[in-house]
Amino acid sequence: MRSFRILVVLLLVSATAAFATDSGKLSTSLSFDQTIDRVVEREHNFVARMKTLHPLTETYIQNLHEDGDHNIEPASDQYFLGRLDLSDHPKDSAFRKGHAGFMHHLFNPFSSALSYKYLPRGFAQMVILDSDLQKSNYHFSFVRREFLGEARCIVIDLQPKEKAPKGLFIGRIWVEDRDYNIVRFNGTYTGNSHYAYYLHFDSWRFNLQPDVWLPSYVYVEESGTNQKSTLFHDLYLKAQTRLWAYDPEQLSHDQEFTQIKVENSVDDRPAAKDTAPVEAERIWERTAEDNAIDRLQQIGLLAPAGDVDKILQTVINNLIITNKLEIEPEVRCRVLLTLPIESFTIGHTIVVSRGLLDVLPDESSLAMMLAHELSHIALGHHIDTTLAFNDRFFFTDSDAFQKLHFDRSTADEDAADKKAMELIANSPYKDKLTNTGLFLKQLQERASELPNLISPRLGNKLANGSTTRMPSLFASAPTLEKQRVDQIAALPIGSRIKLDPWSNQLTMMNANSVALVSPSEKMPFEVTPFFPYLSYSDADKKLVAEVPSGQ
């Protein structure tokens, strides 16, 4: 009996010690009131930091409607891309495809008289809980502890006090209990005016640098009444905001300058030093290509070379080898970080948008997209070599979509479609094209409702209401059956690619495959909520590991 008691005591002691170690360097000895003080202090630091950072901010909104059978589908969409500026006097830094005309400026102030007008700054605002969080303005109420990924969080409800000013956050916050950073908040702001409204949102922050949690995802949803009269209908929407390109080093080459180390400036290669005209032409084209890629990457629109490129390169190699193509210089693949579905070539570099990679149902569909772009290269469709002159890139970041164009003529597109069918016919993908045709059908079906998702910013359109890329594949595809759970024509947005908001590096998502239980879960091209796995940055993990046990 005695030995049993000793055993129980030992177990209790060891369990307590284990819990203390697990709590990290700051054990949970703070009272709730002290915890709130820490949270407020950290949030003030966060707001100050955010005013100095200017990440790219992309918002995609889908307006929804519900039909008589209670199927909810997108009815229209909106897209904004800009550089976040939370300073007191923000500049307009929206990336626009074309210049707004005189009539737009004339009638723009009246546009919201007839329909809801989405304000990009209002969506970007949702990364900030409260620009001046004051403990005295809120009731704080402890809810529970909860893990979000590997971050153990204290969950707290916030409600503004009755006499607090308008525009305060109301909802729930998740505070990681190591350093008391807010890592998630879910709610809205109080105090709609007669004319302007706040929406409900779920805002997530990632630990992108040691001890630095920064906004990465915001999910917005409103589901009001859905009356048929346009005069009385309410907001009914889902939206995603993503932020990336936080790292200021990505935006300038100053760092590279300090890293240049020239050991020997003499070219002692034994080969011929002169350049043949053909070689000079290739170098000239490659220079134009590299200039464009470099500028896009510098702006934060193009991901640095990485793992996802290698996957694309594997598919391209499959096509090149099986078709015995000889292409000089070699074909490269890169990923455009934006959502709109597009692919294009810059010289011998194939660029595919993140949005396109996200929604493609399988590798064969990816191969079809890449085969089309590879065909442009194989057919010798040239790059605009004026891009070899560097002054072409002296423009502000937000003018990128106006200054850079990589779209092809209709004749070139048709020729590439034809050639792509030949390439696919000789490839390992030739017998797996059913989903590819279905993808094109789904794309065409949604083209009129989702013009902003399907409109390219730099390349050619994949589909419109009447035709798609590679029409022969489209024609041979089976009928699109919405009710068939096993027929997946396109995936929801955000299904495949994970973006590191600090470095812009892309990786494939590591999600469990989920069996669909109803047709409504297919959600092709649709916006869904975020539920990321939060983890501490590697440096922070090391910090914890170095804390001696017992402290």
Added chain:
Amino acid sequence: MTNTVKTTSTVCLFVFALATSALAQSRLVSAPAPAVSGPAYDLGVGYSYLKMSVPSVGHASLSGLDASGTVALSARWGATLDTSYLRASNILATTHQGYMLSVHGGPVFYPLEHGSSRLFIRGLAGAALVDGAVPINSTQYFHGWLLRPSFIVGGGIEHRLSNGLTMRVAGDYMRSSFYDAKTSVQAQNNLRATVSFVFRLKERQHKHAQLW
């Protein structure tokens, strides 16, 4: 006439002072930027009282129905169409009944919004049809009607009673035209007070769960 100008000046000064104060406050408050704006339409129906000047004779009191429609163009600006039918059964003891039918349209500015209330200032232009009588001497008068351009400058306050229903109190200076005793057309300086109920046709309700 002097009294009318004095009253109008006082009203204008009061509204200007409120607007200045409101604009100054709006710079101090840094509320989050809204994500959605518009559309917001409203229809108002109410009672109006008009103190109408009859050139070179005196004043007549008219009252009646006022109806207006407003569409919001931005957080601070809107456009409104206002129409009213006001009448009096006995104009200046002439035993002749008179009325004024007016239609005006123009911009509305909302300088201050606080809680459920907001101030507005408006300047409207349109036309007024005045039907009235002017005494010539103690036993004779002539009557007639005149349709001429007219304008309104004024402001007021709106207070939200519930989602979709608002009460509006407005005070306006209205410039219209009518004949004087010599049958020449003269400007009229009128003051109008209106109390109306405003029905918001397309207003989004703010829904959030109460935590306690």
